Amino acid sequence: MNVADLAREHGTPLYAYDADMIRQRCRDLAAWDTVRFAQKACSNLAVLDLIRREGVVVDAVSTGEIHRALKAGYSAHADRAAAADGLPPVHPIVYTADIFDRASLDAVAKLGIHVNCGSADMIEQLAERVPGANITLRVNPGFGHGHSQKTNTGGEGSKHGIWHEDIPEVLRRAEWAGLSVSGLHMHIGSGTDLEHLAEVASALERVAIEIGRSLTMVSAGGGLPVPYKPGEVHADLGGYFQLWDGMRKRLEERFGHRIRLEIEPGRYLTAESGYVVTEVRAIKRQGSRKYLLVDAGFNTLARPVLYGSYHPMSLCPAKAESAADLVAGAAAEEVAVGGPLCESGDIFTQTDGGFVASRALPPAQVGDLLVIEIAGAYGFVMASNYNSKPLPAEVLIDGGKARLVRARQTPEDLVRGETV
Numbered sequence: 202m203n204v205a206d207l208a209r210e211h212g213t214p215l216y217a218y219d220a221d222m223i224r225q226r227c228r229d230l231a232a233w234d235t236v237r238f239a240q241k242a243c244s245n246l247a248v249l250d251l252i253r254r255e256g257v258v259v260d261a262v263s264t265g266e267i268h269r270a271l272k273a274g275y276s277a278h279a280d281r282a283a284a285a286d287g288l289p290p291v292h293p294i295v296y297t298a299d300i301f302d303r304a305s306l307d308a309v310a311k312l313g314i315h316v317n318c319g320s321a322d323m324i325e326q327l328a329e330r331v332p333g334a335n336i337t338l339r340v341n342p343g344f345g346h347g348h349s350q351k352t353n354t355g356g357e358g359s360k361h362g363i364w365h366e367d368i369p370e371v372l373r374r375a376e377w378a379g380l381s382v383s384g385l386h387m388h389i390g391s392g393t394d395l396e397h398l399a400e401v402a403s404a405l406e407r408v409a410i411e412i413g414r415s416l417t418m419v420s421a422g423g424g425l426p427v428p429y430k431p432g433e434v435h436a437d438l439g440g441y442f443q444l445w446d447g448m449r450k451r452l453e454e455r456f457g458h459r460i461r462l463e464i465e466p467g468r469y470l471t472a473e474s475g476y477v478v479t480e481v482r483a484i485k486r487q488g489s490r491k492y493l494l495v496d497a498g499f500n501t502l503a504r505p506v507l508y509g510s511y512h513p514m515s516l517c518p519a520k521a522e523s524a525a526d527l528v529a530g531a532a533a534e535e536v537a538v539g540g541p542l543c544e545s546g547d548i549f550t551q552t553d554g555g556f557v558a559s560r561a562l563p564p565a566q567v568g569d570l571l572v573i574e575i576a577g578a579y580g581f582v583m584a585s586n587y588n589s590k591p592l593p594a595e596v597l598i599d600g601g602k603a604r605l606v607r608a609r610q611t612p613e614d615l616v617r618g619e620t621v
């Protein structure tokens with residue numbers, strides 16, 4: 202299955218995911234007791250189903266994500282029989298948020314879904330509906346880090362989590378409400394690095410000791426980095442696990458019972474599996490700058506306009522007869538790559554702050570395909586209907602075959618529910 206076949210069969214712009222890459226990334230984390238996928242990164246049902254078959258459970262941040270998890274075959278309740286080695290049962294779906302909207306409170310109460318509370322007000326709201334529930338607390342350790350200030354979820358600048366100094370008060374509130382705190386979770390940001398993530402283990406240990414023996418699960422949250430730019434490499438996950446495992450063992454010794462150790466990656470599991478396939482539709486010069494305009498825009502992939510994110514790109518000439526033609530092509534030239542939207546920010550090659558940058562690509566012609574890579578996390582899920590553009594199709598490539606797992610929206614889909 203090559204890029205031209207995919208484009209011919211499914212049209213462009215198109216999201217394509219490599220199933221084997223997702224499986225490999227799930228297996229990379231096998232040392233952890235539980236890998237919980239932050240499905241906000243890529244929540245297509247076929248991807249969730251694949252991840253479920255790898256033994257990975259899910260996080261849900263909304264009623265919609267709970268619905269997706271159930272549709273993909275996850276059950277709402279912990280499977281008690283699955284608990285081994287004295288570890289507590291795994292909750293297949295955990296609702297993690299800083300609020301309950303009314304629909305999500307109804308859903309977790311009705312389905313009996315475990316809740317990770319990011320604000321203390323959630324405690325009484327849950328207790329009223331589910332008396333005696335066990336909860337996890339998401340704690341903001343007072344520091345955070347992310348690839349962008351917009352993805353830093355710790356410290357005073359972040360709305361996320363229960364402030365670390367409020368733990369005694371929050372424990373009193375939980376006790377008063379009749380809920381017991383069985384889990385502790387920290388997530389300091391997305392796209393951070395292992396140096397910052399390592400600091401979380403000791404911050405979590407301090408808070409765990411304050412909470413005490415009711416704890417049976419600790420979660421390192423997500424945030425694992427992936428290499429996007431040339432020269433970046435994968436982080437040493439073995440060393441990272443050792444650090445957390447050591448901390449968990451100290452807690453087990455102190456509390457006298459087993460503690461389940463979770464990790465909650467989003468990006469790490471799916472980013473590298475995903476490609477956006479686009480077609481070059483216009484090439485022009487604006488003074489000294491050359492632009493390639495493709496049929497995907499920030500309605501398709503929003504990360505560059507939101508964060509100035511870098512995504513690798515490769516060109517697949519429409520006229521290439523063989524792979525050799527791709528390699529033997531003329532010298533690369535510097536081009537800016539943009540999309541079809543009526544907005545200047547619709548540029549894939551931009552840096553943080555909206556400055557247009559360029560990329561070295563082989564000379565392109567209208568009709569060539571441009572593939573935007575490492576787009577499998579926070580790609581399709583953040584796509585929009587801006588400019589009344591349909592959401593793209595998604596295909597899952599497995600065993601050499603591409604399966605359509607979400608149809609491209611139609612013009613009718615765009616106006617569904619509207620009336621004149």
Ligand code: LLP
Pocket residue numbers: 239241242260297352354388390391392393422423424425465466467468469504578579
């Ligand atoms: N757990 C919680 C509670 C989270 O809020 C997130 C991400 C994760 C886990 C997963 O983080 P990851 O392993 O993917 O870094 N749209 C941004 C990323 C936003 C992340 C939001 N929360 C981007 O495109 O970079």
